[in-house]
Amino acid sequence: MEGKLLRIRNLHASVEGKEILKGVNLEINAGEVHAIMGPNGAGKSTLSSVLTGREKFVVTEGEIEFNGKNLLDLPPEDRAREGIFMSFQYPVEIPGISTVNFLKTAVNEIRKYHGLPPYPAGDFLKMIRQKMELTGIDNKLLNRSLNEGFSGGEKKKNEIFQMAVLEPKLAILDETDSGLDIDALRTVAGGVNKLKRPDNATIVITHYQRLLDYIVPDVVHVLYDGRIVKTAGKELVAELEKKGYDWIKEEVKREL
Amino acid sequence: MNGLEKINADFATLFKDGREQLEAGCSAVMNGCREEAFEKFVQLGGIPQKTEAYSYADLVPVFDKDYRVVLKYIPQNVDMNEVFRCSVTNLVTHPILTVNGRWFDGNVEPELPEEVVICSLQEAGMRYPDLFLRHYNRYAPKADQDGLVALNTAFAQDGVFVYVPDEVVLERPLQIINLLRANADLMGFQRNLIVLGKHAQATVLVCDHTLSSQHFLMNNVTEIYLDSGARVDYCQVQNQYAGAAQINSLFVSEQRNSAFESNIVSLYGGFIRNNMYVSLNEEGGSCDLYGMYIPDKKQVVDNYSYIDHIAPNCTSNEHFKGVMDDSSLANFCGCIRVRPNAGKTVAYQANNNLLLSDTARINTKPQLVIDADDVKCSHGATVGQLDEEAMFYLRSRGIGREEAKMMMMFGFAHDIIRHVRLEPLREKIDDLIDKRLRGELSRCFHCTLPCRK
Numbered sequence: 001m002e003g004k005l006l007r008i009r010n011l012h013a014s015v016e017g018k019e020i021l022k023g024v025n026l027e028i029n030a031g032e033v034h035a036i037m038g039p040n041g042a043g044k045s046t047l048s049s050v051l052t053g054r055e056k057f058v059v060t061e062g063e064i065e066f067n068g069k070n071l072l073d074l075p076p077e078d079r080a081r082e083g084i085f086m087s088f089q090y091p092v093e094i095p096g097i098s099t100v101n102f103l104k105t106a107v108n109e110i111r112k113y114h115g116l117p118p119y120p121a122g123d124f125l126k127m128i129r130q131k132m133e134l135t136g137i138d139n140k141l142l143n144r145s146l147n148e149g150f151s152g153g154e155k156k157k158n159e160i161f162q163m164a165v166l167e168p169k170l171a172i173l174d175e176t177d178s179g180l181d182i183d184a185l186r187t188v189a190g191g192v193n194k195l196k197r198p199d200n201a202t203i204v205i206t207h208y209q210r211l212l213d214y215i216v217p218d219v220v221h222v223l224y225d226g227r228i229v230k231t232a233g234k235e236l237v238a239e240l241e242k243k244g245y246d247w248i249k250e251e252v253k254r255e256l
Numbered sequence: 257m258n259g260l261e262k263i264n265a266d267f268a269t270l271f272k273d274g275r276e277q278l279e280a281g282c283s284a285v286m287n288g289c290r291e292e293a294f295e296k297f298v299q300l301g302g303i304p305q306k307t308e309a310y311s312y313a314d315l316v317p318v319f320d321k322d323y324r325v326v327l328k329y330i331p332q333n334v335d336m337n338e339v340f341r342c343s344v345t346n347l348v349t350h351p352i353l354t355v356n357g358r359w360f361d362g363n364v365e366p367e368l369p370e371e372v373v374i375c376s377l378q379e380a381g382m383r384y385p386d387l388f389l390r391h392y393n394r395y396a397p398k399a400d401q402d403g404l405v406a407l408n409t410a411f412a413q414d415g416v417f418v419y420v421p422d423e424v425v426l427e428r429p430l431q432i433i434n435l436l437r438a439n440a441d442l443m444g445f446q447r448n449l450i451v452l453g454k455h456a457q458a459t460v461l462v463c464d465h466t467l468s469s470q471h472f473l474m475n476n477v478t479e480i481y482l483d484s485g486a487r488v489d490y491c492q493v494q495n496q497y498a499g500a501a502q503i504n505s506l507f508v509s510e511q512r513n514s515a516f517e518s519n520i521v522s523l524y525g526g527f528i529r530n531n532m533y534v535s536l537n538e539e540g541g542s543c544d545l546y547g548m549y550i551p552d553k554k555q556v557v558d559n560y561s562y563i564d565h566i567a568p569n570c571t572s573n574e575h576f577k578g579v580m581d582d583s584s585l586a587n588f589c590g591c592i593r594v595r596p597n598a599g600k601t602v603a604y605q606a607n608n609n610l611l612l613s614d615t616a617r618i619n620t621k622p623q624l625v626i627d628a629d630d631v632k633c634s635h636g637a638t639v640g641q642l643d644e645e646a647m648f649y650l651r652s653r654g655i656g657r658e659e660a661k662m663m664m665m666f667g668f669a670h671d672i673i674r675h676v677r678l679e680p681l682r683e684k685i686d687d688l689i690d691k692r693l694r695g696e697l698s699r700c701f702h703c704t705l706p707c708r709k
Contacts, residue, residue, distance in 0.1 A: 052652050080654035092649040096667025096674070102653070105663060110654040145667070162653065 004065075005030045005201050006170060011062035013050045020046040022226030023062070028170070031198045035212055035237065036205045038223035039245045044205045045089065047223065048174045052086045053079050067169060080106075081113040083169030083200075087159040087176050094146040099158065100128065102146050103165050110166065131164040135191040153184035160191040171195070172203045177211035189214030209241040222248055259320045264302030270325060271410060277327040282413055283381025289393045293409035300403040309402060309531075312587040312619040313558045318501045318527050321471050323443035327413065329358050332437065336360050339467060340435055346680040349431035349461060350374070356436055357446030357474060358414040366430075373419040374430065377447055380417035387419060391451050395479045395507035398533045398564075405505050405531070408477040412447035415476075418460070422453035422483070429459035429489075429678060434474075436500060441471040448478040452486035452514075461678065462492040464502060464525075472500040479507045482514035484538065489677055490518040493685065494525050498553065501527035508533065510570075513540035519676050521685055522549040522557045523692065532561040536570035536598075547576035548672040550692055551584035558587040563605075565598040565628075574605040577672050579665055579693065580616035591623040592635065598628050605635040610642065610668060665693045 006028040013021040020043045028034055038044055049057045051064065053076035064071040071079060094102070108118045119127070132139065137157060147155050156176055163171050173192065177185055192202065192215050204215055212220075212234070220237055222230040224245070229252050230236070240248075271278075271294050279287045303319055304310040332339075336353050350366035352359075352374060359376030366374060373380065381388050399405040416432050434446065452458060466472060482488060488508075496502065502525060508516050522528050534543045549557040563572045578586045588607045609618045622635040642664050650660035669689045676682040 054648060075657075076648060076651040077654055077656045077660075080652055086652055088649065088652075092643075092646045094646050094649070094664065094667055096670035097663055102650075102663070105659060106650075106653040106655050109656060109659060113654070166653065 004028070005067060007065040009063050009065075011050065011064065012060045013046060013057050014060055015046065015057050019060070020226055021050065024223070024226070024228055026221065026228060028201050028203070030169070030201055032218045033196070033202045033204065033215060035217035035220045036203060036223055037207065037220060037237070037240060039249075040207075042223045043226045044223055045174060048086055048172045048203075048205055051079075051172060052076055052084060077109070078113070080166075080168075081110045084172070085163050085166055085168030085170070086172040086174055087156070087163060089175040089178060091147050091155040091159055093148045093150075095148050097146050098143050099146050100142045103128065103162065106162075106166060128165065131161060134194055135161040135164050136187045137161045152179040153181065156180055156184065156188050157191070160188050160195075164191065164195055167195075167200075169200050170203070171200070172205065173211075174205050175207070176204070177206055177208065185211065186214060209237050212237045224248060224252060259316050260303060260305060263316075263319045264298075267302070267407065268298070274325075274327050278411065278413065280328070281378055283378070283385065283388060285385065285388050285392050286381050286412070290410045293406045296400075296406040297403045297410060300401065300406065302403055304403050307401060309560055309589065312585075312589075313529060313556070318473060321441055321473070323441045323471065323473055325411070325443050326356070329361070329414070330356075331361060335362055336435060336437075337362060337364070339437070340433065340465065342431070342433065342463070344681055344684045347431075347678060349429045351431045351433055352416055354416060354432065354434045354446060356438060356442060357434070357444035357476065359416065360435075368426070369424055371421045372424060372426065373417065375417050377415040377417045377449060378413065380419075380449070384419070387451065388449075391479065391481050392449055393479070395481065395509045395533075395535070396477050396505070398507055398535065398562075399505065399531065402505070402531065404475055404503055405477055408445045408447060408475050408505070411445040412477065413445070415447040415449070417448070418450040418458070420452045420456040420458050423455050424453070425456065426458040429461050431461045431463065433463045433465065435465055435467055436472045436474070436496070437467040438470050438472070439468070443473045443475070446474060446476040448476070450478065450480045450488070452480075452482050452488060454483045455485040456483070457487040459489040459678070460491070461681065462490070464492070464494045464496055466496045466500045469497065469499060472496070473503075474501070475503045477505045477507070479509070480516070481509045482511060482516060484512035484514060486511075487515045488517070490516065491676055491678065491681065492518070492520045493523060493681075494521065494528055495523040496525040498524070498526045498555065500525055503529045503531075505531040506533065508535065508543065510534065510536050510538070510541040510543065512538035515542045517544040517675075518546065519672070520545075520547040520559075521673070521676075522547070522551070523685075523688060525555060525557070527556045529558045530560065532559075533564070534562070534572065535564045536566055536572065538567045539569045541567070541570040543572045544675070545572075545574040545576075546672050546675045548669055548689075549576075549578040549586055550580075550669065550689060551578075551586055552581035552692075553584060554582070555584045556586070557584075559589070561590040563590075563592050563603065565592070565594045565601045565603060568597060568599045568601065570598065571602040572604070575672065576607045577609070577668060578618065579610045579612065579669060580618055581612040583613070583615045585617045587618070588620040588637070589623070590621070590635070591625065592633060594624075594626040594628050594631050594633065596627045599630045601628065601631040601633065603631070603633045607637040608668075609637075609639045610665065611639060662690075662693055666690050669693075
């Protein structure tokens with residue numbers, strides 16, 4: 001039990017009556033980076049949606065324990081306050097709300113949950129500036145409406161910047177590499193690596209090897225047809241890149 | 257006689273019996289327009305009822321009260337400059353007060369560049385007959401199907417007159433503060449005329465307030481003329497109490513390369529009707545109309561616009577947004593007319609609405625009438641609830657559902673308010689809207705009147 005940040009047991013989940021996750025088991029310790037790979041439609045994004053509490057995904061069986069708490073009991077905002085963060089594959093544009101005000105509200109709502117007073121205004125800006133530097137964010141982004149008119153790269157960078165500000169215990173990067181050119185990919189990965197600490201963990205959900213060249217995982221899982229069918233070390237990434245997913249599908253079929 | 261017939265008959269009696277008083281002190285130009293205007297009012301059937309432009313606005317309950325119409329200036333027993341203090345801090349303007357639709361006799365004359373004229377409409381009619389003849393009631397007849405505009409022309413006696421000569425730029429905004437204060441229910445007809453010469457520029461801020469808790473009905477008309485290259489930034493903040501009704505008709509006449517921008521923010525009021533008529537008469541004109549309305553309880557806000565592209569190469573951009581709560585009603589009707597000559601017109605129009613309750617209502621009717629080729633026009637309207645995807649995004653960052661809802665509504669409104677150029681005012685409006693959406697504000701921000709619900 002101890003040291004386990006996240007423990008998923010026999011997780012089944014469906015969307016609109018269709019079962020997508022069919023018994024996922026996963027354990028993550030603080031300090032680790034896990035990669036979850038797999039072909040399209042395997043259930044990767046469903047897993048991140050279930051972890052963050054998206055309402056249209058219904059958990060039909062199993063349990064998720066996060067930091068000793070039953071995660072499935074909590075609404076999305078409380079999961080975030082407990083320390084779960086997801087970098088969205090498609091960050092939402094919200095007109096009229098500046099990035100800085102959004103972050104201030106988020107930070108203070110999280111502090112309130114933990115019984116802390118609001119962040120002192122002067123210190124807040126100092127902290128923000130520090131995190132901007134850390135994640136390579138342009139000053140101008142702060143006062144612009146959240147994600148509005150941002151390029152794909154700016155949106156993803158902004159996600160990592162938010163992660164830096166909110167300091168989650170568990171960060172889930174959902175296809176963060178999609179739509180990024182190589183320079184943006186490096187910046188984003190660099191930001192993630194700088195935020196790595198012994199007391200937090202990261203799940204990298206991705207199709208491809210390229211992000212994992214920069215964010216090196218401790219454990220690699222293959223999700224296929226709603227289950228984790230293979231777990232290995234980082235060498236699995238190269239193997240998947242070389243051989244694709246078909247051999248895993250064959251392996252699964254043989255086992256059945 | 258039903259309610260409406262009686263109201264129309266009362267106006268006919270008032271026009272006949274009050275004629276002498278009505279004309280006293282007014283210039284020949286003003287008085288010369290009355291007869292025809294009243295005939296027009298009668299010919300159109302009096303108070304509009306179920307006409308196309310007023311199809312969603314029920315005016316009978318608005319007019320059907322025992323209002324007094326006062327046909328002469330009644331001095332206030334207090335100094336309005338003392339009674340009223342603008343609560344927007346750091347806003348530096350030339351303030352001009354009107355009381356019940358008339359120029360306040362205690363206005364302090366602002367220090368202005370020579371040849372700039374700011375005075376009462378009555379005085380202007382006497383002192384500047386040429387200017388007056390050229391512009392008075394030249395633009396309002398555009399609303400040839402609106403009996404209320406004709407009614408104003410028949411009964412108007414006073415208001416504010418502004419003249420900015422060629423090449424003069426008014427650095428400091430002019431703030432026209434319309435105050436209502438009476439000891440009986442009151443109806444009034446304010447008439448304003450604003451004339452800008454070639455390349456002249458002005459910022460005009462209009463603030464509507466109520467200072468006593470009688471019923472008020474103001475039927476106001478403002479005509480604005482922009483000569484070539486002129487620019488007007490117009491902002492109107494409507495912040496009256498629930499017992500006040502206002503019909504506010506704005507007529508803008510734009511000549512070559514002129515620019516008109518307006519923000520109409522309806523913060524509070526029992527019944528608010530805004531009519532906006534813009535004529536782009538010569539090439540290169542542009543107009544931007546923005547509006548925000550946030551009615552709750554039983555408030556009614558009704559916006560009507562007609563943008564007439566007469567000349568080629570003009571642009572217009574119109575965006576109105578509303579957040580409706582409780583049993584409030586909002587209407588939006590906007591027409592963009594592109595005349596056969598108006599090639600290369602660029603015209604956009606949008607109306608977006610959020611409904612917060614099951615009983616709030618919105619009627620929206622965007623219209624395009626295009627008689628020219630080679631134009632770029634678009635229009636659209638949306639009515640909806642808050643975006644669930646955005647809601648989830650905010651919640652996934654630790655922001656609770658209620659706070660997320662507030663932020664999104666505020667963001668929705670700020671999308672319009674950001675166009676207000678006067679920074680202290682913009683901040684104040686943002687703040688008021690934030691408070692209103694949080695339910696912390698249920699009446700005008702500095703008014704102490706108990707609002708009848």
